[in-house]
Amino acid sequence: MRCPQCIEPIHATAVSCPHCGISVRSLTKYYDSLRGVGRRIYDAAGVLRVKERKVIEQMIHRAEREFPQLFLGCVTVALKDHQTIQGAGVWMLNQADFGEMEETVLSGGGYLLVIEVERRQCCVIHGLLLDPYLEPEQTFQAISGAHPYLLERDYVQSFQMMLDGSCALLRRCARRSRGILKKKGLLA
Numbered sequence: 001m002r003c004p005q006c007i008e009p010i011h012a013t014a015v016s017c018p019h020c021g022i023s024v025r026s027l028t029k030y031y032d033s034l035r036g037v038g039r040r041i042y043d044a045a046g047v048l049r050v051k052e053r054k055v056i057e058q059m060i061h062r063a064e065r066e067f068p069q070l071f072l073g074c075v076t077v078a079l080k081d082h083q084t085i086q087g088a089g090v091w092m093l094n095q096a097d098f099g100e101m102e103e104t105v106l107s108g109g110g111y112l113l114v115i116e117v118e119r120r121q122c123c124v125i126h127g128l129l130l131d132p133y134l135e136p137e138q139t140f141q142a143i144s145g146a147h148p149y150l151l152e153r154d155y156v157q158s159f160q161m162m163l164d165g166s167c168a169l170l171r172r173c174a175r176r177s178r179g180i181l182k183k184k185g186l187l188a
């Protein structure tokens with residue numbers, strides 16, 4: 001898992017982060033209000049209507065059919081002063097109970113699209129499985145198309161843009177790594 005404060009990998013049983021020093025106890029204090037995750041859609045900010053949730057759910061299912069090794073989630077939050085959008089996303093990914101998901105997915109295949117409704121920010125938090133393939137700058141670019149819709153508070157379209165950009169990025173990564181595997185003779 002990752003540290004919500006500095007986003008570096010930390011051990012699941014760590015009591016404090018070896019990178020930035022923050023204790024898990026104070027992180028719990030900061031982010032404990034964000035519980036109940038593990039669903040495809042976690043509307044912690046309470047901004048999505050039933051109809052909108054259904055549309056987003058379908059978008060997630062379509063994307064997951066293309067990338068079955070990933071667990072996709074769409075999250076809205078309204079943060080307090082000491083919370084950051086990245087911190088909240090990491091916290092939720094760490095806490096998520098993905099139920100029926102396989103161990104490999106649990107251990108790092110999560111991909112959360114997070115929208116902050118007051119500051120109108122968005123970000124991607126992904127599990128450690130994707131670290132070798134994705135640079136933070138790439139994921140930032142991939143979701144940048146959502147910003148005009150965030151300003152309009154059009155959350156469905158915002159998630160759609162984030163998901164479209166992310167899928168395009170993941171497709172590029174998959175092509176590249178297939179090429180590498182082929183060169184090494186590991187793939188037909």
Ligand SMILES: [Zn+2]
Pocket residue numbers: 003004005006007008017018019020021022
């Ligand atoms: Zn840290």
